[in-house]
Amino acid sequence: xxxxxxxxxxxxxxxxxxxxxxxxxxxxxxxxxxxxxxxxxxxxxxxxxxxxxxxxxxxxxxxxxxxxxxxxxxxxxxxxxxxxxxxxxxxxxxxxxxxxxxxxxxxxxxxxx
Amino acid sequence: xxxxxxxxxxxxxxxxxxxxxxxxxxxxxxxxxxxxxxxxxxxxxxxxxxxxxxxxxxxxxxxxxxxxxxxxxxxxxxxxxxxxxxxxxxxxxxxxxxxxxxxxxxxxxxxxx
Numbered sequence: 001x002x003x004x005x006x007x008x009x010x011x012x013x014x015x016x017x018x019x020x021x022x023x024x025x026x027x028x029x030x031x032x033x034x035x036x037x038x039x040x041x042x043x044x045x046x047x048x049x050x051x052x053x054x055x056x057x058x059x060x061x062x063x064x065x066x067x068x069x070x071x072x073x074x075x076x077x078x079x080x081x082x083x084x085x086x087x088x089x090x091x092x093x094x095x096x097x098x099x100x101x102x103x104x105x106x107x108x109x110x111x112x113x
Numbered sequence: 114x115x116x117x118x119x120x121x122x123x124x125x126x127x128x129x130x131x132x133x134x135x136x137x138x139x140x141x142x143x144x145x146x147x148x149x150x151x152x153x154x155x156x157x158x159x160x161x162x163x164x165x166x167x168x169x170x171x172x173x174x175x176x177x178x179x180x181x182x183x184x185x186x187x188x189x190x191x192x193x194x195x196x197x198x199x200x201x202x203x204x205x206x207x208x209x210x211x212x213x214x215x216x217x218x219x220x221x222x223x224x225x226x
Contacts, residue, residue, distance in 0.1 A: 004156075031212055043202070043216040056213065091156055100145055100211060104156035 004105035006092050012111045018080040021108045023092030024073055031095035033102060034067055034077050038088045049075065082112045115140040117205055119217035127225050128195060134188040134220050136203035141181045144206040147214065148177050148188050151200045160201075161188070165208075193224045 005024040013019055025032050033048040047057040052069045060067070064083070069075040079086055089109050093102040116139045126132050136146070145164050149157040161170045161177040163186070169178040176189040190197055200221045204214035 033212075042218045043204075045213060048212060050212075056210065093157075095212065100206065101147070101159045101162055102157075102214070103159065104149075106156045 004092055004094055004103055006090075006105035006108050008108060009106065010109050010111075012113065013082055014113055015083055016081045017112075018078065019082045019086075019110060019112075021077040021090050021092075021110070023075045023077070023105060025075070025092070025094030026096070026103055027073065029094035029096045029103070030072070031102075032069060032075050033091075033093040033095075034075070035091040035093065036088045037091060037107070043091075046077070079110075082110075084112045086110060087112050115143075115205065115207065115215045117203060117215050117217040119201075119203060119220050121220060122218065123221040123223070125223040125225060126193060128193060130193050131189065131191050132193055132222075134190070134201050134203075134222070136186040136188070136217055138184045138186075138205050138215075141184055142208045143181065144208050144211045146177075146179055146186050146203060146205045148175075148186075149202045149204065151202060151219070153199075157202065190222075195224045195226050198222055198224045 007022045030051050034046040035043050037043045046059045047067045048055055049069045067077045089107045091104050091107045093104045095102050118137045147162045148160045150160055151157045163170050163179045174191040179186045200219040202219040204216045207213050
């Protein structure tokens with residue numbers, strides 16, 4: 001298995017632009033998580049899905065952030081408009097049914113100038 | 114509110130030594146505890162998962178223990194190698210939301226050849 005796939009690996013954008021991060025979970029996994037990691041705040045859970053349905057989005061910082069999971073093999077995290085304080089590494093992770101281990105992707109390093 | 118603390122923030126030891134990493138949490142009502150490893154510029158890799166009913170888990174040179182009553186977990190690494198150099202994070206899951214992890218800030222481990 002290729003593991004969790006994230007794209008792009010690096011994104012540099014200007015303040016005010018829309019940013020879309022993409023994730024392909026491991027096949028057969030029914031949970032998908034979006035995290036953000038910064039030096040100041042560490043790892044933060046933004047939102048997670050079960051069977052493509054958002055379960056808890058209380059970690060999404062603002063209305064500028066939105067996430068979708070249109071099918072079991074694809075999810076997006078969108079930031080519109082982006083701000084410099086959104087600069088961070090964004091991770092996607094997935095879990096198989098009845099197993100709480102989380103498998104992480106390599107992350108997307110976002111820089112907003 | 115659950116808080117997870119890892120001390121020390123950084124640790125440097127000579128190759129071959131046995132070492133212990135510490136993790137403490139403030140609320141003993143957890144579902145499980147997980148240890149992860151993060152290499153620079155990469156995602157996280159799950160090392161060990163301990164269910165709340167368990168006392169320890171072992172994988173190769175790694176042994177993780179859990180004492181829920183005292184709010185502590187340790188990760189023991191035997192015969193350390195330079196390849197063990199990484200940041201080690203622990204995370205606990207909430208009883209009311211088994212998949213939501215609350216993260217420590219990590220211990221950065223350097224094994225000197």
